[in-house]
Amino acid sequence: MLLLAACGGDSDSSVPGGPIAAASARASQAAAWKPLVPGTSWQWQIDGNPINEKVLDGVNNARRMIDVDMELTDAGTIQRLKAKGITVVCYMEVGGREDTRGDAGRFPDSVLGNPVEGYEDHERWLDIRQTTILMPLMLARLDMARKKGCDGIEPDLDDSYRQETGFPLTRDDQLRYNTALIAAAHDRGMSMGLKNGSEIAAAMAKVADWALNEQCNRFHECGGYASFIALNKAVFNVEYMRPDGMTLAAFCPADNQANFDGILKLSSDTLSALPRAACRFE
Numbered sequence: 001m002l003l004l005a006a007c008g009g010d011s012d013s014s015v016p017g018g019p020i021a022a023a024s025a026r027a028s029q030a031a032a033w034k035p036l037v038p039g040t041s042w043q044w045q046i047d048g049n050p051i052n053e054k055v056l057d058g059v060n061n062a063r064r065m066i067d068v069d070m071e072l073t074d075a076g077t078i079q080r081l082k083a084k085g086i087t088v089v090c091y092m093e094v095g096g097r098e099d100t101r102g103d104a105g106r107f108p109d110s111v112l113g114n115p116v117e118g119y120e121d122h123e124r125w126l127d128i129r130q131t132t133i134l135m136p137l138m139l140a141r142l143d144m145a146r147k148k149g150c151d152g153i154e155p156d157l158d159d160s161y162r163q164e165t166g167f168p169l170t171r172d173d174q175l176r177y178n179t180a181l182i183a184a185a186h187d188r189g190m191s192m193g194l195k196n197g198s199e200i201a202a203a204m205a206k207v208a209d210w211a212l213n214e215q216c217n218r219f220h221e222c223g224g225y226a227s228f229i230a231l232n233k234a235v236f237n238v239e240y241m242r243p244d245g246m247t248l249a250a251f252c253p254a255d256n257q258a259n260f261d262g263i264l265k266l267s268s269d270t271l272s273a274l275p276r277a278a279c280r281f282e
Contacts, residue, residue, distance in 0.1 A: 061282075067212070092155060094157060110127075125163065129167070139184055171200065193209055215240060
């Protein structure tokens with residue numbers, strides 16, 4: 001089973017025949033999940049407030065996606081959005097544990113690392129090498145997403161190997177973990193993207209179904225996602241007005257030229273329904 005192969009072993013996940021190659025082959029054979037391709041209008045609301053179901057109603061584009069919080073969004077809301085022809089992606093944290101989540105008590109201290117910078121009061125990094133403990137917890141979250149009707153998964157903190165987690169995580173650890181999660185999402189009929197992680201984008205492009213990036217223009221990281229576009233996989237980019245006064249005019253020409261689907265939101269710590277402005281199709 002791919003999940004077991006992805007979770008174990010010390011082989012380089014980027015070499016032919018490894019779990020990434022296996023997952024890519026599997027995806028090409030039986031794609032039960034809905035693909036997300038360049039030219040998809042999208043909205044991102046994970047602030048915990050009731051979802052604004054009308055934001056994409058006036059968008060002149062048949063391809064529309066909304067990204068919502070999986071745990072905090074009820075199945076009825078998801079089904080209403082899908083009835084409009086909108087693909088629903090559900091936010092799910094995979095590299096950290098928030099103590100505000102319903103399953104927080106199921107994570108033992110042995111897998112909890114340093115506090116996540118900026119969220120020190122309620123969030124800690126996970127030791128993604130401990131898959132015997134973590135994978136059942138993540139699979140339970142994926143099962144909840146499937147039950148609610150999510151079409152895809154936004155895996156937050158899936159680039160933890162680059163962070164000060166408190167664990168000696170490696171790039172290969174990250175690739176194995178991400179690949180196992182994507183395979184599990186596919187088993188449940190859902191897509192899964194790459195969240196940020198520009199340094200591993202080229203390695204993950206054949207496995208992840210799309211990419212979501214925050215502020216690649218501000219941090220000069222957009223080039224890392226060209227491999228997704230080359231495979232006709234959407235790159236969803238969001239830039240923020242705060243703290244630098246970013247505007248559509250400042251980044252949309254670059255996003256449009258790269259065939260990214262760019263939007264402008266207020267800030268990373270709000271992500272409410274509005275304000276929202278898009279680079280194209282609107």
